[in-house]
Amino acid sequence: MNGRTKVALGVAALLAVVLALLWYRDVSRPGSLTLEFRARSDGGPLVLNEFAYDNPGGAGRVKVRDFQFFVSNVRLGGAAGQFVEPDSYHLLRFDNAERAFTIQLTGVPRLEYDYLEFLVGVDADANASIRAVGDLDPNGRMAWNWEVGYKFVLFEGGLLVDDVQIPLVYHVGFDASARRVRFDLGTLFADAPDERRMFDVDVMRLFDGETPIDMQALSNVKFDRDDARRIASNFSRLIEYMPPAS
Amino acid sequence: MAERRDARRGRTAVVVSLASAAFALTGYLWWGNHELPPTPLAEFEAPFVFGRFNVPADNPLTVEAVQLGRRLFYDPRLSGTNALSCATCHVQALAFTDGKRTAIGASGRPLDFNSMSLTNLLWGPQRFFWNGRAASLEAQALQPIEHPDEMDQDLDALLAELETDAQYVVLFERAYGEISQTAVARALASFERTLVSANSKYDQYLRGETKLTAEEEHGRKLFMAHPDIKVSLRGGNCIDCHSQFLTSGFSTAYDGFSNNGLDAEEELGEGLQVTTGDPAHRGMFKVPTLRNVELTAPYMHDGRFATLEEVLAHYDHGIKPSRTLSPLIAEADNRVKGVDQDISLHLTVTEQRDIIAFLRTLTDRDFVANPAFANPFVVSTP
Numbered sequence: 001m002n003g004r005t006k007v008a009l010g011v012a013a014l015l016a017v018v019l020a021l022l023w024y025r026d027v028s029r030p031g032s033l034t035l036e037f038r039a040r041s042d043g044g045p046l047v048l049n050e051f052a053y054d055n056p057g058g059a060g061r062v063k064v065r066d067f068q069f070f071v072s073n074v075r076l077g078g079a080a081g082q083f084v085e086p087d088s089y090h091l092l093r094f095d096n097a098e099r100a101f102t103i104q105l106t107g108v109p110r111l112e113y114d115y116l117e118f119l120v121g122v123d124a125d126a127n128a129s130i131r132a133v134g135d136l137d138p139n140g141r142m143a144w145n146w147e148v149g150y151k152f153v154l155f156e157g158g159l160l161v162d163d164v165q166i167p168l169v170y171h172v173g174f175d176a177s178a179r180r181v182r183f184d185l186g187t188l189f190a191d192a193p194d195e196r197r198m199f200d201v202d203v204m205r206l207f208d209g210e211t212p213i214d215m216q217a218l219s220n221v222k223f224d225r226d227d228a229r230r231i232a233s234n235f236s237r238l239i240e241y242m243p244p245a246s
Numbered sequence: 247m248a249e250r251r252d253a254r255r256g257r258t259a260v261v262v263s264l265a266s267a268a269f270a271l272t273g274y275l276w277w278g279n280h281e282l283p284p285t286p287l288a289e290f291e292a293p294f295v296f297g298r299f300n301v302p303a304d305n306p307l308t309v310e311a312v313q314l315g316r317r318l319f320y321d322p323r324l325s326g327t328n329a330l331s332c333a334t335c336h337v338q339a340l341a342f343t344d345g346k347r348t349a350i351g352a353s354g355r356p357l358d359f360n361s362m363s364l365t366n367l368l369w370g371p372q373r374f375f376w377n378g379r380a381a382s383l384e385a386q387a388l389q390p391i392e393h394p395d396e397m398d399q400d401l402d403a404l405l406a407e408l409e410t411d412a413q414y415v416v417l418f419e420r421a422y423g424e425i426s427q428t429a430v431a432r433a434l435a436s437f438e439r440t441l442v443s444a445n446s447k448y449d450q451y452l453r454g455e456t457k458l459t460a461e462e463e464h465g466r467k468l469f470m471a472h473p474d475i476k477v478s479l480r481g482g483n484c485i486d487c488h489s490q491f492l493t494s495g496f497s498t499a500y501d502g503f504s505n506n507g508l509d510a511e512e513e514l515g516e517g518l519q520v521t522t523g524d525p526a527h528r529g530m531f532k533v534p535t536l537r538n539v540e541l542t543a544p545y546m547h548d549g550r551f552a553t554l555e556e557v558l559a560h561y562d563h564g565i566k567p568s569r570t571l572s573p574l575i576a577e578a579d580n581r582v583k584g585v586d587q588d589i590s591l592h593l594t595v596t597e598q599r600d601i602i603a604f605l606r607t608l609t610d611r612d613f614v615a616n617p618a619f620a621n622p623f624v625v626s627t628p
Contacts, residue, residue, distance in 0.1 A: 049526040065526070065573060095499065132297045139297050139369065139489035141496040145470040156573045167573035171472070220577055224476040 031193040033076070033105040035116070037239070039067070039094035041204045046099045051160045056207045058214030060161035062168070067203045068093040068142065069153040069238075070135070071118050072126065072178075074103065076188075078114035088118070089126065089134030091142060092201070110189040116197075120235040121152035121178030144173060148223075152177055153231070153238075155203060159215050169220040170206070170231060177232035183241040198242040209234040284308035284421055292368070293444045295452060295491040299368035305384060305432040307439060310421035315437025317417065318430060320621040323407055325397035327352055332390070332434070333621065335361040339614050341538035342441065347549035351390075352398035360549035365443045365537045365613070370494030371502030376531045376547040378503060378521045383435035388427060401427050443537045443613035451607070452491070458607060465604030468597055473580045482601045483561065483591060486574040487533045493608060495533025504572050505529040507565030507589065508546060514568050515547075529570045540609045554605060558598040565589040 039046035041053055041064075051061035071090045076083040085105055092101045122136070127149035130138040137143065142151045155170040188195050207213040213230070221227040287307040292299070301307050318324060319332045335349045336342035342364035349361045359376050367374075373381055380386035390396040391404065408414045408425050415425065422429035448466075450456040458466060470490060471481030487495060487504050495502025503518045509529065518527035531547040545551040551560060565575055567589065580592045593601075613619075 091498070093499070130295060137297055137497070138295065139492045139494075139496070141498060141501045143490060144472075145485060145490045147470075158573060167576035169472075169573055169577045222472055222474045222476075223479055224474065227476070 029110075029193055030107045031110045031189045031195065033108055033188065034194070034196040035074075035103040035105070035199065036196060037092055037094075037101045037103075037199045037201050039099045039101075039201045039203065041202050046094055046203065048095060051158070053204050055159060055161075055215045056204060057212035058216050060159045060166075060216060062204070062215060063158040063160070064155065064203060065157040066095070067155050069120065070122050070142065070150065071103070071120060072122050072134075074105065074116070074118040076105075076108065076113040076116055078112055080111040080113070081109065083108045083111075083113070087134045089122065089136045091135035091140075094201070108189075110193065113188055114184065115182045116185050117180060117182045119178050119180055120238060121173075121232075122150050123178065124175040127173075127175055144171070149173055149175075153206070153235070155206065159219065161216055166216060166219050168215060169222065171222050172228050172231045174225060174228050176225070177228050177235070179232060179235035181236050181239060185241070186243065197244070200240045200242055201238060202240070203238070205237045206231055206234045209237060284310040287312060287440070290440065292442050293449065293452070293491075296366065296369050296444070297491075300372075301368070301439065302382065302384065305435060307436055308421065310417070311433050311436035312440050314414075314417040314421045314429075315433035315435070316619070317414075317622050318434055319437050320623055324391050324399055324404060325352060326399045326403075330397050335390075335396075336364050338616075338619055338621075339541070341365055341443070341541045341610075341614055343542040345543065347544050349396070351393070351396035353395040355395055357395055359547055360544065362532075362534060363538060363542045364438055364441050365535050366492060366494065367441065368439050369492050370489070370497055370535060371500075371532055372497060373500075373502075373521070373532070377516065378500070378518050378532055383438055384428075384431045387431040387434040387438075391430075401430075404430070441613075441619055443610040445612045446537065446610040447607040448604075449610070459603070461600045461603040462607050463604075464597075465600035465602065466607075468593075468601050469604050472574065473578050473591065475580065475582060480580050480593075480597065481578070482593060482597065483574065483578040484536075484601070486572070486578075488536055493536035493539075495535075500527065500530070502533050503527065503530040504533050504575075505568065505570045506531075506561075507567070507571050507575050508548075508550070508560070509568065510566040511568040514570070517547075526570060529568055536605060537608050538610055538613065540606045541614065554602045555598070558593070558601060561591060562593045562598060563588070563590040 041047070046064065046067070048064055051063045053062040053064070055062055069092055071092055072088055074085040074088045083105070090103050094101060126133065126136060130146050132138065136150070138146065142154060144151060151171040151173045153170065153172040155168065157168045159166045159168055185197055207215055218227065221231055285308055287309055290307055305311070322328050322331045324331055330352060335344045335351070337344055344361045346361065347356070348359055349357045351357060362376065367383060371378070374383060374386040380389065388401065391399045392401060405425055405427065408418070418425040418429055421433060447456060447458070451458050468480065468482035469484040471479055472483055472486055473479060473481035487506070489496060495504070500518060500522070505517070509515065514529035516528060518530040519525060539554065543552060545554070545557050551557045565571070567576065576589055578591055
């Protein structure tokens with residue numbers, strides 16, 4: 001081996017080490033996962049303040065004036081490990097031009113996860129506390145009072161039937177109403193450390209379960225636990241994962 | 247002997263020189279002050295139950311800013327006529343309101359709006375004025391000064407006036423480094439942020455220091471409940487707009503604004519729509535804090551109700567429907583709603599009386615007598 005070959009081999013070895021280090025630094029860097037929730041109903045972006053939707057179980061047209069709900073305890077799980085978002089309490093609302101809300105998970109180890117999981121609602125411990133964590137605010141609109149806890153889902157609006165407007169008030173809370181939902185997001189972080197996944201939120205699905213609800217007959221839900229259970233049974237239908245086009 | 251004397255003289259000279267230098271430096275800093283950073287307001291505190299608050303990064307709460315803001319707040323030179331100060335319409339004894347239906351300023355013409363209480367401004371809606379047209383206390387502060395019907399002061403003329411006052415020159419220098427419109431706004435905002443009311447009977451009750459009477463406790467429960475006849479829950483519906491601890495509107499987005507049924511569709515004022523341009527916000531006004539509400543009559547954005555009894559009567563059976571009326575008000579009823587029935591809470595006389603008894607527990611006598619919030623131009627006599 002002559003001197004020139006030795007130099008070439010040395011340079012190649014050095015280059016390999018540098019590339020390996022760069023690769024290692026890249027794969028060991030935590031990822032970020034943006035969860036984008038888009039409010040959509042009837043095939044388009046959520047329409048607010050107009051009688052835009054049919055009453056799923058009866059007559060009349062429905063106006064959505066306010067729609068907010070809590071998502072909590074967001075985590076990624078799987079055989080390789082899990083990521084639990086700290087202080088994970090998000091109040092999703094869509095009264096912006098985009099009709100969208102994003103949750104950004106940062107510092108996520110780039111492992112193979114099997115699922116994304118969260119609660120629609122607030123866990124029992126936080127629901128019994130007046131600590132302001134994440135978007136939880138005991139002086140906020142979603143707080144009932146410290147003896148009852150938080151509304152998990154808030155829908156306020158109106159129903160127009162035969163030119164008569166009926167107020168609609170759905171404040172759904174209580175520990176038993178919280179629903180754990182799980183989504184298979186497929187492979188994350190395979191190509192890049194920053195991922196974005198989309199979800200559609202259809203508020204009208206709260207009333208359009210196995211037995212569609214006549215919003216005239218059930219025009220408000222507050223403290224009656226049976227009524228709350230009826231709406232909460234549709235929490236798991238509220239959010240739909242929209243996989244990226246392959 | 248001579249050497250010791252010389253050494254002693256030498257040491258004395260060093261000590262005198264150092265002392266002189268320290269004295270000169272102290273004097274330089276004292277008179278110049280531009281080398282001393284403003285002092286963080288270390289003693290500022292607020293109840294845990296009030297929750298989080300934000301102070302703008304470019305206007306931190308400092309002793310110097312608050313001192314300056316307090317002086318400006320009470321200084322009639324802030325008006326064009328040198329006869330009106332902020333405190334003319336925001337009187338401490340009335341929880342920083344003025345007792346008038348709507349304020350009357352420099353022009354003598356009644357204004358459109360009732361003077362709002364300046365209490366616990368760090369919490370609740372972070373948009374100011376009844377129609378939310380100011381996005382911060384700093385943005386709010388200069389508007390009444392300039393308004394021809396309010397204080398009618400030209401801001402450049404005000405700055406010129408302040409620059410002739412040696413005390414203001416020092417105070418501005420220490421707080422913000424210069425006299426400017428921005429500094430005036432920031433100082434006023436800083437003082438207003440310190441106006442914390444947190445020692446009412448309700449606060450003492452929350453801290454476990456006292457008990458409410460049976461009437462007050464009944465009123466508290468009614469205040470905190472939206473009525474639900476399905477579960478036999480009677481409610482005054484107050485908490486739907488007034489948060490449980492702060493009793494203010496909500497801080498998120500425009501959630502702290504509401505159409506509370508004061509006017510029918512044809513008479514509905516613009517309200518928040520002035521700020522957002524959104525017709526869905528027509529007739530919505532800022533939900534005020536109810537802290538010290540016993541002292542802040544008359545009530546509503548236009549001061550139309552003289553007493554708390556009138557306010558309760560309005561919410562009980564005086565609601566006027568309109569397109570943007572809060573569904574929470576339209577729906578709330580303590581009886582089964584009949585077909586085409588007027589909107590009514592159907593509270594009993596006793597229930598209304600007890601809600602008012604609870605509202606009176608929100609009076610904070612320490613707040614309205616706190617010397618830190620009082621007029622600094624008045625020398626108190628024992």
